Amino acid sequence: MATFFGEVVVAPSRAGVDDEESAEEAREETPEDREIRRELEKKREVDILWSFKSGASAESSAEEPLVCSEFIVAIGHNAAAFLSSFILDSVCWEVVGVVKLWNEWCRTSNTTNVLPTDSFCLFYRLISDPTVLLCQCSCYVAEDQQFQWLEKVFGRMQKEGLKVTILSSCPVADYKTQESTLTLPSPFLKALKTKEFKEQVCCPLLEQPNIVRDLPAA
């Protein structure tokens, strides 16, 4: 494609599969390529380390499903900060799990003693009602890790009678509306719910053509 200045550039395509990428794949994958790809996949694996007071630090053992009635997930700095400011405290809540992952944007670790500015993903349980779980995820979970995160977290839970609430935030500039976002009173809340959710929602539903993406969507 030629620009106004006469230079020829490769137009970015919404096809999602670059020609270079597909040409690369067409070449035979050498054992070295395979090894590199495997190492990279291993490095990008999402590990969840659970530690319940019952004694067993259930990293990969004890595949008993967690009985959970209420699961609140806060994704992103704003949502995580909301939970820290208004809900979490060291008296009523105990840490029961931590996610360890690495990607180009952030790295989390096993430590549960985190600062608000760190990237972390922690699970808490309400001491007075151990079926209430909370997750604070302030690290960025990359596209290829979102499904893994989802399967590893929800794979551990008993799904009957489970109510999941996901808290997240998006820039107002991304909100699509007939008027300009400049005059919109912000911040404001919008919700999405599954048809199984029968309770009253505390705010209006998200109108089309707005969508949610990344980990909250997964």
Place this chain on the structure above:
Amino acid sequence: MFAPCERGEGSVSCGFEGFTLLMPAVSVGNVGQLAIDLVISTLNMTKVGYFYTDCLVPMVGNNPYATAEENSMELSINAEVYSLPSKKLVVLQIRSPFIKNKYRPFCQTLLSWVKSSKCARVILLSSSHAYQRDDEQLLGTPLRYLVTPDLEKAVGGLMQELNWKEMEKVAAYPGINNTEKVLHIPGGGITKLLFTESCSKGIQMAVLLKFCSEGDNIPDAFALVNYLNEWLQLIKGEVSAVPYTSSQWKIPSSWRLLFGNGLPPALF
């Protein structure tokens, strides 16, 4: 990978035996996906399930084909399946790009699902970069088709009757050796992979594509869906020499604000 929707009373059988599967390739201008939106919206198709897959970027929103307050609250995700048993049509809509290195596993899983659900044939709507056309392709219609050998046997000379143009092959080594020709669909996403895999697996597949560029691709979507209609006759066309008017296809409500919000009055 395919997860059927739970049906309440009067459960519709989720069998797709003998059905035509219509699906888009995520390609330049998203033309295939826009055309599929028009088909689903116009024919008022019912959602029968979705694909639970780790190959596509996750997204979720409310019903993109909502026509009123009552039906606007159904959640919609990145890969959903709709059906219209009266026309033996099943449609897959893909709403987000592929995650890096995942498009091959997706194609493999998709084609095995096509075989296991016994779909009669697959029609893939796609597009290709207009700027990569050669001199001959610059003239005449920008619409092209491809059929696998198995579908060629089944539909016979239909494409010739419709006066359709087959997608030309290009030289594998242009300038050096012009005799060896290969299929090249730049900007077509998974089109070429799905087509070549279908050829080798004996699946009846047709590819309908349009040459276009990124920009306002709504007219391209209309052109592609009208092209499809010449074959499948999904809606009645007007009998006239002029191509079908756009007004017969219903634009979904989610196409609002494709080019941004309203402007702040203070700008002027």
